[in-house]
Amino acid sequence: MNRQQQKLLRGLVIAAVVLLAVLAAVLLFKRHSAEKQAEEEAAQEAASAITEDHGYTSLTYTNSTATLSFTLDEDGSWIWADDPEFPLDDSTITYIIQILQSLKPQQTITDGDTLEAYGLDQPSATLTATDAETGETLKLTFGKATTDGTSYYMLMNDAECPVYIVSDTLYDYLSTPIYDMCVLPELPVLTEETLNSLTIQGAVETTLTAAHNESVGTDDAEDTDEETTDGEETSSVTWTSGETDVTDNETLQSLLDELSTLSFTKCADYKPSDEAVELCGFGSPTAVLTASYVTDSGTEGTLTLTLGTKNVDGDSYYARMDDDTTIYLISASAVSALVTAASSGLGA
Structure with missing residues (x-):
């Protein structure tokens, strides 16, 4: 093969390679376009x-x-x-x-x-x-x-x-x-103004009775710069445990603060078995609170809140309300005063 023929053959090979590359590019483009179209259609x-x-x-x-x-x-x-x-x-x-x-x-x-x-x-x-x-x-x-x-x-x-x-x-x-x-039941808002009595049962049982005192103010502001309204009614609550006035007891005051904001955080067991009830500590409750109060409509209401044991995480107590068999969770920090009162009373 002479030099001219070699040159021609080399040109043909190059042309064939270029053609194959073009064909491959066209096929790749078509495949890519087909895949893209398939993806868009999908x-x-x-x-x-x-x-x-x-x-x-x-x-x-x-x-x-x-x-x-x-x-x-x-x-x-x-x-x-x-x-x-x-x-x-x-x-x-x-x-x-x-x-x-x-x-x-x-x-x-x-x-x-x-x-x-x-x-x-x-x-x-x-x-x-x-x-x-x-x-x-x-x-x-x-x-x-x-x-x-x-x-x-x-x-x-x-x-x-x-x-x-x-x-x-x-x-x-x-x-x-x-x-x-689960839609959680709402606990009643219990305040000093609405509460009549509290009974707390645990290792110690404590009964607390509220006496609501109302008085009419008089204008005694002659020697002061403050103004008072003649005939304005004021009220106060005196708490007794037996014959003892415990109004200023710190545990009681903490308990009253807790009762005004009590709420369940989660449903733990909707229809618990007897075994589950026992495992959650309701066979021997940590605390049982019975509160007598006046409802918004002026009638007498009663709340019974029962605390079992703490949950596995230790941040909540298992709890039940009244006759509801469902077991809920309530934050341990929200009932600390209640637990204290149930275990050791109001203290000194």
């Missing part, structure tokens, strides 16, 4: 299925600890399917429905890794919502969190592709325990 399909204004009437979600199901009752309120009598605060369920109707994938993966790589082979949570009117069901399956921890991998309607990445907001709501959705 995202649009997901957004349409998710954000369509369905009239969901039932909702079930499963997380790492429980499976919870909810349905709409005749009044349009959500109830816990396992126990319709449970005092459900349905705001969490309402938020979930709202998120479903506005959820949009942050990213759509149509040609990705294995389901195992996204944690979707063993889902961390699932959600199923049903529209009773249309009979349509939406199912979302969640895998693991993304690297930055702000989003989750998700599948829709049992399809293994595409994989979606969505914000962690919905997943966080699916982690809400049922007892965190």
Whole structure:
């Protein structure tokens, strides 16, 4: 082969390489465009299925600890399917429905890794919502969190592709325990002006009686710069324990401060077993408070508050109110004076 032929062959080889590179680039571009189009179409399909204004009437979600199901009752309120009598605060369920109707994938993966790589082979949570009117069901399956921890991998309607990445907001709501959705009963606001008597039982039993004293003021301001109103009624409360005036007792004053702000912090057990009642210390209560008071309507009311033992964290007591069998939690710091009075009385 002479030099001219070699030169021609070299040119042909270069041209072929360039052509192959161009073809590869075109194919890569087409593939990328096709993947992008597929992702866009999948995202649009997901957004349409998710954000369509369905009239969901039932909702079930499963997380790492429980499976919870909810349905709409005749009044349009959500109830816990396992126990319709449970005092459900349905705001969490309402938020979930709202998120479903506005959820949009942050990213759509149509040609990705294995389901195992996204944690979707063993889902961390699932959600199923049903529209009773249309009979349509939406199912979302969640895998693991993304690297930055702000989003989750998700599948829709049992399809293994595409994989979606969505914000962690919905997943966080699916982690809400049922007892965190319990409507807590309100304890009456007990003040010196409304209280008539207190009985505290524990290692020591103490009964306290309030005497409400009213007096009419007189104008004695002749020798002072202060003005008083003639005939103005003032009131004071005298507390006695037996024959002893304990009005100024520090433990009593601390107890009165506590009673004016008492509140439960959480439901611990809605329908406890006898064993649970015993384990929470109600067989031998730490303290039992019985308060007689005047209600806003002027009638006589009675509150019985029973404290069991402290919870595992040690920051709260198990508590019950009146005849309610539900076990609640109440902050230990909110009943410290009550516990003191139950264990050792009012002291010196």
